[in-house]
Amino acid sequence: MSETSLKRSEDFLKVADQFKLGVLVTEASHPVTAELSQTAKKSIPDALRLLFEVDFDVINKYREWSQSDAPRRVADTLRDRLKNGGNVYFTGCGSTGRLSIQLASIWRDFWQKQRAKGLKTTPSTEDWENRAHSVMAGGDFALIKSVEGFEDFTQFGCKQIGDAGLNDKDTVFAITEGGETSFVIGTAWEGVKRGAKVYFVYNNPDDILCEHVKRSRDIIQEPKVETINLTTGPMAITGSTRMQATTIQLSVMLTILEMVLRDLLPEMGLDSNAVTAEFTTNLEAMHSTLLSKQVCDEVAELVAMEEQVYRTDHKNNYFAYRIGVDVLTDTTERSPTYCTPPFRKYDDTGAAESWAFLYVPFDKTEDAWNWILKKEPQCVEWSEDEVRELVGDESFAQTYEVIKKISRRELMRFKIGKDGIRYRPLGPGDSAVGIAIEEEKDMLLSPEGFQRSQLEAAKAAGANTGIIYFGGKDSIYEVGESIKQWDPEAAAALVPVPQTDFLLNGVTRVGAKMLLNALSTCTMVRLGRVMGNYMIWLVASNLKLIDRSTRYICKLTGLPYEKANQLLFEVVEYVEPRMKADQKYPPIVGVSIMRAKYNLTNEQAEAKLMEQIG
Structure with a gap:
């Protein structure tokens, strides 16, 4: 063991008591999926059903929350503060950071659509649009690639939300799956300091958090903070809070925003008091559809296709439009969760090729990012003095190196517009998947439509193709008949969704998240x-x-x-050069297990593990 890896282990063990989170419910193993990997080897549809079964926990928690006075109380408070000129801030880190960006994007998209329809309001639709803000650890750059270290610093959260201009008229939803994330807690404390209304949204029982995590206890017990506890139970994949924890948070936050919008726009004739009951009924119907044999069988074809693509060292391109931010969120999260190559910058030829990538129908990447975010990207670009003040001299150099890599300029190197497609040409062994919802069905029906034209180009190049479509029964039939004409061999998941009056299309967004989570998770399970x-x-x-x-x-x-921790850091040291270069690297935990079980060197352990995985 090197002196460097030993010191890193010793440094961690000094503070480990603050981060030993094995007692948390979100870190427990879910009994329904205890043998998921074994099931997936035998039957992909059965494995998908297990994943969707765990989403019953989301339905049950949503029903419980919706029947309380919380939805009305929170919606009224947010509505009144917005009417008084305040803004709303969604803050998060990792999965909840991407959720915060998604929520602000959905809010902004609604008002942009109303303005396009000619709606006149006081304040203006543009004013309302600009009331919603996201504060993700690492800034908007972190939507596409995890930013190392930001999660661990309370002061980073304080600074990011402070830089955004938070004041006492505003409302903060500080969202953390586990309830213990230092960055998110920092945003909550800064909200308290500045006199904002602060909601702390999390997914573990109060008693466990308060007993074991001091920073959580302090914020939960703060009288000026109102808590929204959304504990559903363990995740389908142990500790993978990108799944049920974030799904219930998306459901609840979209409900609150839907209620607020109905109150702000009474001329639309929609009752805000009906939202929770309508959402419950339609969410149950959406979940039943996902559990159905037909949908599980159709999604299984996509899993099998993507598994083969990745297993043979090929690549997959997603093409989406209306729910591009949803697709990007799921695709990005695969890298830190399953050690897949992260999104690659178009000119970084030394990095490993990304397994999956997303494109949206805009000629220029700058416009594509503005579409995803519904605004200009806001990236963290702190000066040397600002960073030194935050972390001190000892950590300055390492932290500033991270800051330099997450600027707006760096974000634009991820070419997600049509100008980036030429850098990932598809051919035999690759795949392309078009994803659409009903309001954009013409993009699948028309030969000139973005998704259809890209799929036909991929097919002509010899690549496999897939389609995911969410729509009403009539449009499902129409799209299905069309696909039979121009791509009958495509792996197509045509998913019926309930027809609702929701202004934010909340149930479809939640259903899309459940399906994308299950698709990507099951694929990774199949890949060992x-x-x-x-x-x-x-x-x-x-x-x-x-x-x-x-x-x-x-x-x-x-x-x-x-x-175990010392061994972990030994393997980290072995793998880290490849990680930092965005090259392919083996799983740190897996190599550690092989070393311990068979008394092997790092090289021997890596070789044995990869042989077992195949």
Whole structure:
């Protein structure tokens, strides 16, 4: 063991008690998926059904929350503060950071549509549009690629939301799956300091958080903070809070925003008091559809297609429009969760090719990013003095190196517009998947439509094709008949969605998230990146994930915590050069397990693991 890796382990163990989170419900193994990897080997549809079954926990929690006085109380408060000139801030880190960006994007998109229709309001539709803001750890850059280290610093959260101009008229929804994320807690405290109305949204029981995590106890027990506890239970994949935890948060936040919009626009004739009951009924129907044999069988074809593409070292391109931010969120999250190559910048030829990428129908990448975010990107671009003041001299150099890599200029190197397609040409062995909802069905029906034209080009180049479509029964039939004419061999999941009056199309957004989560998760399970329902390919990129990685090594090898952590950092040191260069690298936890079980060197452990995975 090198002195460097030993010191890193010692430094972590000094603060480990603050980040030992194995007692949290979100870190527990879900009994429904305990043998998920074994099931997936035998039957992809059965594995998908198990994943969707865990989403019953989301339905049950939503029903419980919707029947309380919380929806009306929170919606009234937010509505009144917005009417008084305030803004709303959604803050988060990792999955909840992407959720915060998605929520602000959905709000802005609604008002942009109303303005396009000629709606006149006081304040103006443009004013209302600009009331919603997201504060993600690492800025908008982190939507497409995880930013190392931001999650662990309360002061980073304070600064990012402070820089956004937060004041006492505003409302803050500080959203953290586990309820313990330092960055998010920092945004909440800054909200309290500035006199804003602060809601703390999280997914673990109060008693467990308050007993074991001091920073959580302090914010939960703060009288000026109102809590929204959305505990659903363990995740379908142990610790993977991008799944049920974030799904219930999306459901609840869209409900609150829907109620507020109906109150702000009474001329639309929609009753805000009817939202929770309507959402419950339609969410149950959406979930039943996802559990159906037909949908599971159709999604299984997509899983099999993507598995083959990735297993043979090929690539997949997604083409989306209206729900581009939803697709981007799921695609980005695969990298830190399952150790897949992150999105690659168009000119970074030294980095590993991304397994999957997203394109939206705009000629220029700058316009594509503005579409995804519904605004100009806001990236973290702090000066040297600002960084030094935040972290001190000891951590300055490392932190500033991170800051330099997450600027707006760097974000634009991820070419998600049509100008980037030429950098990822598809051919035999590759795949293309078009994703659409009903309001954009012409993009699948018309030969000139973005999704259809890209799929036909991919097919002509010898690539496999797939389609995911969410719509009413009539449009499902229409799209299905059309696909039979121009791409009968495509793997198509045509998903019926309930027809509702929701201004934000909330149930479809939640259903799309559930399906995309299940698709990507099941694919990774099939690729050997999950053991039972444990992620053995997770990336130990922050203190919480270092603890999680250490616990998994303990569980799967029997090593004591300290020894497991030392081993982890040895393997991190071995793998890190490839990680930093965005090259392919083996799973740190998996290599650690092989080393401990068979008394191997790093090189031997990597070779044995890859041989077992195939």
